[in-house]
Amino acid sequence: MGNQLFQEARRFVEIAKSASPADQQAATATAKNALRSAYANSTVAEQSQLQKMQNELEQI
16 A cells, blocks of 8 residues: 555645746645655655655655
8 A cells, every 4th residue: 555645745746846936836835845855754664765855856
């Protein structure tokens, strides 16, 4: 089944990456919140992937 919070974080990061410039700030904030929630409830391997997603957000 997998970690639901991890899956949501991944989905929100993808949404933020493809958001229009007008929606970028709100989408990025939502993704960052999802990443924080997922990080606290993740395995070490998932935390590594979440860190990569965080880095992707910072590049936007």
